[in-house]
Amino acid sequence: MKMLEERIRKDGIIAPGNVLKVDCFLNHMCDVSLFHEMGMEFKRLFKDKPINKILTIEASGIGIACVIAECFEVPVLFAKKAKSINLAGDVYATKVESFTHKRTYDVIVSKKFIGPDDHVLIIDDFLANGCALEGLIDLVQAAGATVEGIGICIEKGFQEGGSKIRAKGIQLESLAIVESMNCETGEIAFREQ
Amino acid sequence: MKMLEERIRKDGIIAPGNVLKVDCFLNHMCDVSLFHEMGMEFKRLFKDKPINKILTIEASGIGIACVIAECFEVPVLFAKKAKSINLAGDVYATKVESFTHKRTYDVIVSKKFIGPDDHVLIIDDFLANGCALEGLIDLVQAAGATVEGIGICIEKGFQEGGSKIRAKGIQLESLAIVESMNCETGEIAFREQ
Numbered sequence: 348m349k350m351l352e353e354r355i356r357k358d359g360i361i362a363p364g365n366v367l368k369v370d371c372f373l374n375h376m377c378d379v380s381l382f383h384e385m386g387m388e389f390k391r392l393f394k395d396k397p398i399n400k401i402l403t404i405e406a407s408g409i410g411i412a413c414v415i416a417e418c419f420e421v422p423v424l425f426a427k428k429a430k431s432i433n434l435a436g437d438v439y440a441t442k443v444e445s446f447t448h449k450r451t452y453d454v455i456v457s458k459k460f461i462g463p464d465d466h467v468l469i470i471d472d473f474l475a476n477g478c479a480l481e482g483l484i485d486l487v488q489a490a491g492a493t494v495e496g497i498g499i500c501i502e503k504g505f506q507e508g509g510s511k512i513r514a515k516g517i518q519l520e521s522l523a524i525v526e527s528m529n530c531e532t533g534e535i536a537f538r539e540q
Numbered sequence: 541m542k543m544l545e546e547r548i549r550k551d552g553i554i555a556p557g558n559v560l561k562v563d564c565f566l567n568h569m570c571d572v573s574l575f576h577e578m579g580m581e582f583k584r585l586f587k588d589k590p591i592n593k594i595l596t597i598e599a600s601g602i603g604i605a606c607v608i609a610e611c612f613e614v615p616v617l618f619a620k621k622a623k624s625i626n627l628a629g630d631v632y633a634t635k636v637e638s639f640t641h642k643r644t645y646d647v648i649v650s651k652k653f654i655g656p657d658d659h660v661l662i663i664d665d666f667l668a669n670g671c672a673l674e675g676l677i678d679l680v681q682a683a684g685a686t687v688e689g690i691g692i693c694i695e696k697g698f699q700e701g702g703s704k705i706r707a708k709g710i711q712l713e714s715l716a717i718v719e720s721m722n723c724e725t726g727e728i729a730f731r732e733q
Contacts, residue, residue, distance in 0.1 A: 371652070375650055375653065405599040413570055416572045417576065422565075
């Protein structure tokens with residue numbers, strides 16, 4: 348999606364350690380008009396899929412997912428990072444390792460809100476190693492629901508998450524795929540799509 | 541807002557300890573078409589205010605704030621709950637006590653994204669004791685920005701938050717104010733507005 352690539356080039360900040368900061372429009376400040384354009388693009392990319400629910404994970408995925416959900420006219424379910432190890436029996440739970448925060452979270456959704464009739468589009472802001480996405484796929488499968496596709500704003504194409512998920516046969520669409528970036532020159536290369 | 545009151549009556553679950561669970565449409569599942577209607581109502585209630593930014597706090601406020609922001613055609617800034625006590629100098633920080641989680645959070649926003657030119661509408665899903673809102677007001681004032689108003693989905697009118705905030709002279713609009721609720725009978729009474 349050219350509009351997103353241009354925005355990343357203009358406003359993204361490349362930091363050492365292959366960190367791409369887009370907190371001025373994606374995950375601290377939220378440019379909701381951009382989110383709407385992303386929603387329209389996902390709607391086009393998944394137009395053949397019978398999507399009736401969007402699943403994301405707190406926190407920064409929620410705003411993006413909600414604006415995108417308006418384009419699909421479906422509700423959002425957001426998975427919660429549980430601080431407690433006491434999980435009631437009425438949730439599906441999985442574990443997600445966070446490299447950013449160097450800890451493992453229990454991630455949960457209520458069994459009331461997802462089941463075998465659901466056709467789910469998973470939405471998240473970033474895809475790097477794919478741990479969060481694999482957790483969300485686990486939750487959908489535990490509920491007997493169908494993963495119709497995954498929509499990502501920014502994929503780090505030089506990390507393994509994208510190829511791991513595509514190898515599962517799931518339709519994964521990333522609106523911008525960063526092939527490489529250089530924190531000294533500020534240069535960033537996107538994969539042709 | 542009648543539509544929200546009716547939805548709370550229909551789908552809200554009253555639990556012991558004055559707990560109102562609305563996780564099936566507000567803060568786990570998200571009914572984005574309802575969020576849009578709430579946005580249009582806030583737009584009407586704050587029509588005279590020169591709002592250029594919406595501020596909320598992670599996690600459950602983000603989705604609501606982003607859909608509402610589309611109605612106002614402004615960006616959202618969401619305050620983050622910092623897990624680390626190592627806060628860089630480039631953030632405004634405040635402390636918020638959470639009664640639900642029985643702990644105190646550092647809540648931060650980047651100094652880059654809020655300043656004296658900002659006219660802020662604060663949005664959150666719930667108002668009970670008002671601690672989270674007071675923290676958000678602190679952050680706006682620390683930045684030299686103006687709080688133009690506060691929009692809340694559900695206020696617990698029998699707790700002190702609403703009167704504390706209104707006593708500051710801030711325009712606070714709650715779309716539904718619960719005066720009382722009874723977990724035995726399931727009855728719920730709303731304040732006339």
